[in-house]
Amino acid sequence: QVQLQESGPGLVKPSETLSLTCTVSGDSISTYYWSWIRQPPGKGLQWIGYIYYSGRTSYNPSLKSRVSISVDTSKNQFSLRVSSVTAADTAVYYCARHSRDSSAWYVFDYWGQGTLVTVSS
Amino acid sequence: QSVLTQPPSVSAAPGQKVTISCSGSSSNIGNNYVSWYQQLPGTAPKLLIYDNNNRPSGIPDRFSGSKSGTSATLGITGLQTGDEADYYCGTWDSSLSAVVFGGGTKVTVL
Numbered sequence: 001q002v003q004l005q006e007s008g009p010g011l012v013k014p015s016e017t018l019s020l021t022c023t024v025s026g027d028s029i030s031t032y033y034w035s036w037i038r039q040p041p042g043k044g045l046q047w048i049g050y051i052y053y054s055g056r057t058s059y060n061p062s063l064k065s066r067v068s069i070s071v072d073t074s075k076n077q078f079s080l081r082v083s084s085v086t087a088a089d090t091a092v093y094y095c096a097r098h099s100r101d102s103s104a105w106y107v108f109d110y111w112g113q114g115t116l117v118t119v120s121s
Numbered sequence: 122q123s124v125l126t127q128p129p130s131v132s133a134a135p136g137q138k139v140t141i142s143c144s145g146s147s148s149n150i151g152n153n154y155v156s157w158y159q160q161l162p163g164t165a166p167k168l169l170i171y172d173n174n175n176r177p178s179g180i181p182d183r184f185s186g187s188k189s190g191t192s193a194t195l196g197i198t199g200l201q202t203g204d205e206a207d208y209y210c211g212t213w214d215s216s217l218s219a220v221v222f223g224g225g226t227k228v229t230v231l
Contacts, residue, residue, distance in 0.1 A: 047220035
């Protein structure tokens with residue numbers, strides 16, 4: 001079955017860069033879209049952006065200036081970088097697969113378990 | 122402040138029905154498909170409904186979705202204690218050029 005697993009540091013200092021990787025198993029990343037979504041503690045979901053296997057990306061305009069998503073098809077992974085982080089970037093970060101069954105590309109059918117990233121000195 | 126508006130909480134007794142509303146505008150719900158996600162405590166969200174009213178394989182027919190104009194609704198019938206969770210609606214917003222979610226609704230089984 002399809003599984004996604006986030007990995008990366010759980011603690012990042014203010015002004016530094018947050019880096020996370022999502023490893024996909026049970027599916028080839030060389031198909032369709034893959035996204036990052038985050039959830040601050042006790043709050044709702046925020047879409048960060050997606051990458052298409054070809055490398056094409058789209059980011060949430062509210063984060064666009066600080067976000068970068070890349071893909072490594074040889075490792076079946078995609079990655080997230082968020083620069084100049086502040087305490088407001090503290091959240092559980094999820095990677096997710098876009099649904100191939102939906103008529104809409106913006107539906108997420110498989111999610112990673114999530115990883116908490118805390119921004120603190 | 123979420124682009125999509127959901128009630129913070131709803132509750133009902135076991136076996137009863139609850140509905141969760143998701144209100145938006147023409148730039149999001151009015152012209153795009155709506156999906157719904159269930160987030161059990163301490164876990165990742167799970168897709169419940171896509172394309173307004175379709176259920177993925179394995180989702181019981183106790184869960185249903187509908188859309189009218191700029192609002193969508195999730196219905197849960199035969200409420201069970203295992204349905205206690207946060208529920209989120211989501212769609213694309215063409216004005217913001219972003220996937221947007223509602224603020225979430227906590228379902229409590231009395």
